[in-house]
Amino acid sequence: MYKILTITFLLITLITIVAVFYVLKKLQKHIEQNEVQHIGGLGGISRLALGSFAILWIVGLFFGTGTTPIGLADKVNSMMSGQMSEQDIAAAKIIFDESCSACHGDYGEGNIGPNFTDEYFIHGTTKEEITKVITEGVVAKGMAAWGNLLSEEDVELMATYILTLPTTTPENPKPPQGEKYAFESGKWQHLPGEAITTNIITLPKDLAEIPLGGDVEKGKRLFNGVLGCAHCHGSSGHGHVDNRDVKGIQKRYGDDYLKMIDYVMLKGRKGTAMPPWDHLNEQKLSDLKTFMASIQQI
Numbered sequence: 001m002y003k004i005l006t007i008t009f010l011l012i013t014l015i016t017i018v019a020v021f022y023v024l025k026k027l028q029k030h031i032e033q034n035e036v037q038h039i040g041g042l043g044g045i046s047r048l049a050l051g052s053f054a055i056l057w058i059v060g061l062f063f064g065t066g067t068t069p070i071g072l073a074d075k076v077n078s079m080m081s082g083q084m085s086e087q088d089i090a091a092a093k094i095i096f097d098e099s100c101s102a103c104h105g106d107y108g109e110g111n112i113g114p115n116f117t118d119e120y121f122i123h124g125t126t127k128e129e130i131t132k133v134i135t136e137g138v139v140a141k142g143m144a145a146w147g148n149l150l151s152e153e154d155v156e157l158m159a160t161y162i163l164t165l166p167t168t169t170p171e172n173p174k175p176p177q178g179e180k181y182a183f184e185s186g187k188w189q190h191l192p193g194e195a196i197t198t199n200i201i202t203l204p205k206d207l208a209e210i211p212l213g214g215d216v217e218k219g220k221r222l223f224n225g226v227l228g229c230a231h232c233h234g235s236s237g238h239g240h241v242d243n244r245d246v247k248g249i250q251k252r253y254g255d256d257y258l259k260m261i262d263y264v265m266l267k268g269r270k271g272t273a274m275p276p277w278d279h280l281n282e283q284k285l286s287d288l289k290t291f292m293a294s295i296q297q298i
């Protein structure tokens with residue numbers, strides 16, 4: 001869009017210059033032919049030329065640059081230019097869709113995990129800092145250590161990709177989290193004192209609710225028995241895989257933790273070993289939810 005507008009602006013400017021040049025040439029010819037007495041009439045032509053020049057210039061400005069000020073997107077684009085080929089972007093998108101979008105949103109707009117398309121960052125803005133978060137994760141907050149699952153090159157690719165996302169403006173962005181930065185003089189500058197520390201979870205609005213009030217004992221038996229939850233989460237819910245202890249859900253998600261249980265039980269968690277359990281009947285789901293709610297350690 002921006003490119004099209006710039007080209008329009010340049011074209012209008014070019015046409016205007018040619019037109020003015022043409023009128024001036026004509027003017028000169030008239031002066032040569034008709035001497036001084038006709039200058040009054042010709043002054044009209046030059047005024048007309050100047051007037052149309054001004055109008056075209058303003059129109060050009062409006063359509064060319066006026067409606068698209070050079071914003072964050074362009075600044076970050078210029079920062080990233082040349083760093084990612086189209087193939088790199090395509091490869092990064094595949095990994096993002098498979099492993100990251102469940103928590104960071106289809107377009108990086110944020111969900112359980114933070115929004116990548118704003119100017120707020122929790123763990124810093126340099127490629128090194130972002131690579132470190134992806135590699136080591138923030139396991140206690142629900143971000144897995146992807147260093148075990150992705151190659152070093154892919155982690156770096158994802159870090160570069162994530163740094164291009166503030167150029168985008170997806171629908172329904174999650175409210176910002178973390179420290180505020182501004183992209184100035186070619187790099188991200190920290191703006192102290194503007195941090196947003198609350199960890200807001202945006203769950204889908206149409207999410208079904210699993211009723212509480214099930215049977216804790218039955219839930220515990222399901223958890224430790226046939227369903228195999230305990231294989232990954234430990235018989236007391238303390239967590240085997242990715243340290244994902246089911247006792248810490250309330251601590252991790254605060255007031256929304258029961259909704260988070262609904263969400264993860266019904267949808268699973270894409271990109272992790274957690275499958276969806278929406279094939280279970282409502283009674284079993286309720287027993288499991290009630291059991292998990294009963295073991296929360298705050």
Ligand code: HEC
Nearest residue numbers: 099100103112113121122123124133138141142143158271
């Ligand atoms: C299960 C959910 C989940 C998945 C899947 C996930 N993340 Fe995260 N991610 C999070 C959470 C939660 C945080 C916030 C951690 C915190 O609060 O410190 C986070 C934080 C991050 C951050 C730091 C953001 C910042 O503001 O500093 C980066 C970078 C990141 N994730 C990249 C990725 C990438 C790349 C993938 C896919 C390979 C991925 N994440 C998959 C949940 C997830």
Ligand code: HEC
Nearest residue numbers: 142144227228229232241242244249261264272273274288
């Ligand atoms: C094959 C391993 C596996 C099995 C089986 C499994 N889970 Fe999970 N579960 C996981 C993983 C891995 C995660 C999340 C990891 C992450 O988000 O980083 C998870 C996440 C969860 C969460 C969200 C916790 C949170 O804090 O975000 C709940 C709730 C949960 N599982 C419940 C269950 C229940 C109930 C069962 C059995 C019906 C079950 N899981 C079976 C691996 C498993």
